[in-house]
Amino acid sequence: MRTNGVLMPVFSLPSRYGIGDMGKEAYRFVDFLAKAGQSFWQILPLNPTNYGDSPYQSFSTFAGNPYFISPEKLIEDGLLTWQEADSFDFGQDPLSVDYGKMFENRPRMLRIAYDRFKQQADHDAYRAFVDSNSQWLDEYALFMALKDQNGQRSWITWDKPYKFRDPQALEQAAKDYADDMDFYRFCQYEFFTQWNALKSYANEKGIRIIGDLPIYVAMDSADVWSNTKQFQLDQDLNPVKVSGCPPDAFSADGQLWGNPLYRWEDMANEKPSYQWWKKRIRMALSIYDVVRIDHFRGFESYYTIPFGDKTAANGKWVKGPGLPFFTEIEKELGTDLPIIAEDLGYLTKEVRDMLKGSGFPGMKVLQFAFDSREASDYLPHNYEHNCVVYTGTHDNDTIMGWTKTAPADDVAFARKYMHADDSEGFNWTMMRIAQMSVADTCILMMNDFVGLGSEARINTPSTLGKNWKWRIDGSCINDWLAGIIYENTKMYGRLPKQKPAQDPDYGIKD
Numbered sequence: 001m002r003t004n005g006v007l008m009p010v011f012s013l014p015s016r017y018g019i020g021d022m023g024k025e026a027y028r029f030v031d032f033l034a035k036a037g038q039s040f041w042q043i044l045p046l047n048p049t050n051y052g053d054s055p056y057q058s059f060s061t062f063a064g065n066p067y068f069i070s071p072e073k074l075i076e077d078g079l080l081t082w083q084e085a086d087s088f089d090f091g092q093d094p095l096s097v098d099y100g101k102m103f104e105n106r107p108r109m110l111r112i113a114y115d116r117f118k119q120q121a122d123h124d125a126y127r128a129f130v131d132s133n134s135q136w137l138d139e140y141a142l143f144m145a146l147k148d149q150n151g152q153r154s155w156i157t158w159d160k161p162y163k164f165r166d167p168q169a170l171e172q173a174a175k176d177y178a179d180d181m182d183f184y185r186f187c188q189y190e191f192f193t194q195w196n197a198l199k200s201y202a203n204e205k206g207i208r209i210i211g212d213l214p215i216y217v218a219m220d221s222a223d224v225w226s227n228t229k230q231f232q233l234d235q236d237l238n239p240v241k242v243s244g245c246p247p248d249a250f251s252a253d254g255q256l257w258g259n260p261l262y263r264w265e266d267m268a269n270e271k272p273s274y275q276w277w278k279k280r281i282r283m284a285l286s287i288y289d290v291v292r293i294d295h296f297r298g299f300e301s302y303y304t305i306p307f308g309d310k311t312a313a314n315g316k317w318v319k320g321p322g323l324p325f326f327t328e329i330e331k332e333l334g335t336d337l338p339i340i341a342e343d344l345g346y347l348t349k350e351v352r353d354m355l356k357g358s359g360f361p362g363m364k365v366l367q368f369a370f371d372s373r374e375a376s377d378y379l380p381h382n383y384e385h386n387c388v389v390y391t392g393t394h395d396n397d398t399i400m401g402w403t404k405t406a407p408a409d410d411v412a413f414a415r416k417y418m419h420a421d422d423s424e425g426f427n428w429t430m431m432r433i434a435q436m437s438v439a440d441t442c443i444l445m446m447n448d449f450v451g452l453g454s455e456a457r458i459n460t461p462s463t464l465g466k467n468w469k470w471r472i473d474g475s476c477i478n479d480w481l482a483g484i485i486y487e488n489t490k491m492y493g494r495l496p497k498q499k500p501a502q503d504p505d506y507g508i509k510d
Contacts, residue, residue: 004435004494005040005210006033006485008446009055009394009458010068011097014474018090018106019097022194023070025474027201032477034205036485037495040290041202042210042443044394044458046195050218053099053468054459056294057218057259059144062136062283064191066110067102073194078120079113097469114186129189135279136222137185143222145180146173154220156237163237165226195287203289206496210340210443211288213281215295216243216259224260230267230276231260241304244312245345254303254312255462261304264321273328274321281329281337289338296341296362297351299325322350323357340388344368361441364389366434367396370417372409379417380437389439391430391448394458398447399427401454427451435492442494449485450476 013020013029020026033041047058048065055065071085088105091098117126130137143155150158161169174181199209217223219239224231232240243259267274284291300322305315330337336359343355343362355362364387369378376382383389391399403411403426414420420429427448435442447456447470459467489495 001440001497002492002494003039003441003496004489005038005042005441005443006036006446006449007042007390007394007443008472009044009468010046011044011468012446012458012471014094014472014477015070017071017085017088018102019067020471021068021070022198023072025477026070026198029477030198030202030205030207032482033202033207035479035482037489038485039206039208039494039496040210040441040443041207042292043212045212045214046287049099049468050220052464053097055212055468056214056216058214058221059147059218060136060140060222061214061217061280062133063140063188063222064195066187066191067106068195069110069187069190070194071109074113074190079116080109084112085109095471095473097471099469110187110190111183113190114183117186125193126186126189129192130185133188136283137188138181139226140188140222141181141184142170142174142177143225144184145177148180149177155225156219165228192287199287199289208289210290210292211284212292212294213284215293215298216257216261219258219260227276230263232263233260239307242307243298243303244305244315245303246315246317247313248346251462254315256305256309256312261302264325268321268324268328272332274325277325278329278332282333285333285337290340291338292340292342293360294342295345296343296355296360297345297347300351300354301348323354326358344393359386361386361388363387363393364437364439365393365396366391366430367399367402367406370406370410370414372407372413380433380439383437383439385438385440387439388441388443389434389437390443390445391434392445395461397454397457398445398452399430400448400451401457405454425451432488432492435488435494442492446472449481 008029009020010022010026011020014025015021015023030041045055045058046064046068047055047061048063049055049067050057050059071080074080075082075085088109089101090105091101146155146158146162147153155163160166162173202209228237234240239260241261243257243261245255245257247254267277272278281291299320301317302320303312303315304318305312339360341355341358341360341362343351344365364378364383366378366380366389369376369380380389392402396402397405414430418429418433420426424432431444431448434444447458450456450472456470458470
């Protein structure tokens with residue numbers, strides 16, 4: 001079935017509190033998607049952001065980002081007042097996230113809600129949540145409480161009893177910092193309560209959520225601290241090798257991501273095998289309808305860089321678990337898993353064989369198609385049905401930004417290939433070409449629908465300071481734009497199967 005969707009990070013939604021959240025604007029965006037005839041809302045990872053504010057570097061791969069907890073929902077539940085919520089400075093620019101202000105003030109606001117929550121009588125739902133999520137929640141809560149006590153420093157620098165997880169020291173810490181741990185449990189309870197309600201609303205409207213699962217986790221995370229034997233660490237718990245990707249035409253030094261690497265062989269030899277990964281994927285499938293696995297090619301071979309190197313130039317490829325990993329996952333979680341494989345980057349025959357064997361749809365990115373120097377698999381006439389086409393991803397410039405930053409020959413080739421002219425708008429031409437393709441699923445970027453330039457780019461890989469900040473003007477989410485998207489989606493046979501008996505009237509005429 002041909003389907004269509006929109007990629008829009010939660011943090012990019014409008015909100016009066018400095019960052020997109022799971023409040024009324026998120027529900028309004030779901031309504032917008034439904035009116036626009038969409039089947040999917042694709043988001044970025046929902047986890048708490050770590051160094052660099054990246055959702056791909058998180059304190060926990062299981063936890064939700066407390067920044068996304070809606071103050072308005074807390075007010076509705078009697079845990080905050082409007083005056084309290086409005087008393088905090090979360091930044092003055094409605095089109096950009098100020099993470100410094102968020103880090104400084106969001107926890108203070110949530111502490112007020114937590115203190116009020118403790119005074120309420122009915123905690124049955126909270127206790128049920130804590131009990132059912134104890135496998136990851138207790139470690140996360142203790143990890144965050146200890147980070148607070150250590151001035152937010154990485155666990156690698158903590159005193160040895162905490163760093164090396166001395167049982168007596170951790171037991172005493174859990175007693176000493178019990179209230180802090182309960183605060184972090186409360187934040188997770190509120191996050192998942194609000195998220196589950198939003199996801200249920202989206203599903204009722206016919207919108208499925210595509211979530212994002214990074215292949216790697218951050219070194220400074222509860223995941224690594226509580227599972228050190230799963231990672232390539234030395235006796236002092238420093239990484240031996242770290243993640244990245246090799247030099248290429250876009251980066252002479254490659255990309256140094258810095259995540260610790262897995263001990264794949266040890267994970268495979270567990271009884272049962274890959275326990276941590278099964279828990280992780282099971283969790284992802286419980287909070288999303290479809291899961292996009294980031295850096296899928298890393299399961300076939302992964303790039304290793306000596307710890308301490310300043311660039312990725314001296315790395316090498318090492319064999320990963322390959323297709324047997326996914327076979328093991330399916331034995332426990334079921335076949336035909338709703339997974340999208342992010343198969344971008346340097347692809348070998350072995351990677352292509354792994355993708356084909358998995359049956360997962362791969363990704364096609366139109367911005368990568370128009371290399372004027374050589375033919376590309378990303379050109380639409382090369383597509384097969386079982387794939388997901390994007391004009392760009394969160395790591396790409398916007399379409400209009402790309403026309404200014406890409407090589408002139410590439411842009412000229414794109415114009416020629418797509419028969420683009422200025423009457424339609426280059427962004428609409430490229431999106432139309434994606435929708436016309438045979439790809440089963442087409443995902444388009446919200447910033448491209450609005451026709452924004454590089455100021456709306458979400459992330460520039462291997463850079464810090466300007467990423468993950470873009471937010472949309474709330475007035476852009478309107479029925480007029482929904483109507484245009486609906487008509488285009490209908491034109492190319494991508495409306496949901498259960499479409500309305502009569503097309504909605506948006507005031508748009510042929």
